[in-house]
Amino acid sequence: MFEIYQKGKTILGMNSRNLRFIRPNNLKGAKRLADNKLKSKRLLKKNGIPVPGLIAKIRTRQDLDNFNFSSLPNSFVLKPNMGLGGEGILVIYGKKKNQENVWVKADRSAVAEDDLRNQIRNILDGSFSRTNIPDIAFFEERVKLSKIFKPYSYKGIPDIRVIVYNNVPVMAMLRLSTKGSEGKANLQLGGIGCGIDIASGTTTSAVLGKSKMVDCIPGTRLSLSGIRIPYWQEILELAVKSQQVSGLGFLGADIAIDRDLGPVFLELNARPGLSIQIANTEGLLTRLNRVEGLKVKSAKHGVKLAKNLFGGEIEEEVEEISGRRVIRAVEKIKIIGKKGIEKEIEAKIDTGAYSTSIDEDLARELGFSNVIDYFEKIEKPKKIKRGEGIEIIKKMRKKHLGKIKDLFDMSVVYSSHGNTIRPKIKLKYIMDKEKIISKANVVARGDLEYPVIVGRRDLKKFLIEV
Template sequence: MLAFLKKSKYVLGLNARNLNYLRPSNSLRAIRIADNKLLTKKILRKASLPVLQNYGLIRQIKELKEFDWSTLPSTFTLKPNCGLGGQGILVVYGRKKKFPYPWIKADGRPVNIKDLENHILNILEGTFSLTSLPDIAFFEERIKLLKLFKPYVYRGIPDIRIIIYNSVPVMAQLRLPTKESSGRANLHQGGIGVGIDLGTGITTTAIHRGRLIEYVPGARLLLKGLQIPEWKEILKLAIQAQIVSRLNFLGVDIAIDREKGLIISELNARPGLSIQIANLSPLADRLLRVKGLKIKNPLKGAKISQDLFGGEVEETLEEVSGKKVIGINEPIEIPDRQSGKYPTMAKIDTGAYRTTISTNLARQLGLNEAMRYKKVRGALGLEERPIIEFSFILDKKLVSTEAFIADRSQLKYDIIVGRKDLKQFLVDPSKNIFMSQRVLEKVKEKRGIK
């Protein structure tokens, strides 16, 4: 939060959003289309992009009186066509028995035909409309919940909001429905927003009612570290939707159906800005970084997004702590009198106190002159190990230490770096860097190392 506040001058406000991005970037015609859910779906469907199926729509009271309720399935969503901020959406979770028994809402309460009629009348009167004008009500397919998200939501479907500018995704969040939000993935109604690292598709920080949280309310379920499936495809699909919509600045909502896969649930010409808090990152500087870029295709836009904005959390941690973030496998270089620097891969092991180098590598580099010996309990029981003076370079930082020499001929790594030598670093277990043996051999060959 500290780093985020330091960048507060780059936080995008509503006025700046409207004056600098929404109005200059989007035509009135494109905005009107995005505000009209049915028209948006028609255009997206025409472009062969995945959208939800409609079960029926009601434009006027006469159609409401004549509507055949038996045609509705046991689960569906009732929406206003031009609704604002998720208002007027009624999620029907299921039905205990077949028609004419009442349906069950996401909050567990029953809803019958009379309830639906009253709700539709409110929609037709424009109660939930963006412009307060008479609106259209429509019944829509309810997405089938992906098993991955089941522990994180309350009787609703999560979606992924991606803000796109100039065909480049600049920020994303996972929106989770809660009991408070009545099964709707809407932050204003009590849903949870979880920031997503654009480079990896892994969730980061989370907010609920404007406050940072770590766990799902009422459960010890960590919100950070969740890998969103098909992340690259999600970014590409969002860009495709942006291109079809002709909105240069917008929010694209994408859901994942457990049977159909990715589905565009909505386009938003006025995306909310609390996404900045969920990501602990301001939008304004990201928007400036992609302004004027020439994006050839969705694949290119997704790649630029991942390259520019991936690892934002890592950068924030490094900025606040002054320490570099490393993974559990890292390339290191060992200063060598003969070849200059000897490259190899090391295992970062916070469970070990002292760094250990293999007997074979120590002999090869002429590092087998022991300073002293120390008895340690290892996998083979109590043994006496030599300790040597040892230096290595990790992430451009020189580390001078004392290391054990041990037989590691049966192990993958010649070196493990213990926590004694990790005081300049933060270890992220989800960050892995792999360098194949073939690549290592090429590096050694180039440097004349045998």
């Protein structure tokens, strides 16, 4: 009993958050600034912090009547200026063709001009603001989903929440939207929060909703740990800078990563939630106590302190123990083709597959057209039963190997669409500074997202953070 009470002292609860951290550090004016999205946007922008561009503001019903909806771009976000916890936000992904002023949401449902008007009217009436006071609606540019988060995000833009106290980024988490949260990343709406190692910007553990620990994205086997967040240093520095600008002494900074622009600042939060502790499986109170009263000279200094104080050296540890490198589920590789052609692409690391495979079109670009053309012409058995594969391959090897350069081998690829014989080529590529010579199946991967799948055979020197 007493032990539990003692351990509870490392955790930040509602009472101490409100009394010890929000009350003395977030003064009224600063809190009001955080609750006013337009005002904080303006201030952040003025101080050189990148924010999503403002498209239009609607302050009154008159503004609404005069507003020309045709002037809106194809994709945008409609927000209430003083909305709470992600409520009342409408994310528009595209415009419907052939229809006047009809847009589409993330879930492909249509949004007509009347729907937008109704939503704006509700915003103006204060349906989403604290204590229902009349509000302003505004349109802003939509942050574009960055490639690295594509597999993890369900119809929404992930963002990174950083708790900043005394100019030190104390704790951080990556928030992902799920099916349940309707494309919004707020935990209270059912999003996922992944704890982040402050030093490396790599996710560690994850929480679904307010308190459920999860390893994978529900319904998939996509692991939530080991996601390496790009622009990590920049994100932490932005978070600290936003504290200096806003005057919020205890701040939850929300930052997203735009595909083209890099980190963009989404929101200042004067009352950050407590689930970040569950996502990180660590109490916040100890960390806050450790940075209290430190003299922090600059944003860079604050970030450095945080990395030293709170960075768990997870990766180095794993690498030291196993002697193997740690890579991500989607990794950049550089393929070295024929005649010195080099291509840098993103490959999917799939421990479920034994061999590596490469898309036909990419193989052609790398100079393997001869193999593919040759293979298209030759006679192949149409239907292959499971047991027959080895025999058929033996025959085909006798007939074709050596007939054409670069045809290294052949193999039967078993799949749900039927079993086919595919050519194999010798593929050289570099992954995480390691040179690999692989025997890759050439397959028609067509519209699949990743042109190369790296199989178990090539992964002996790596640990995969899936």
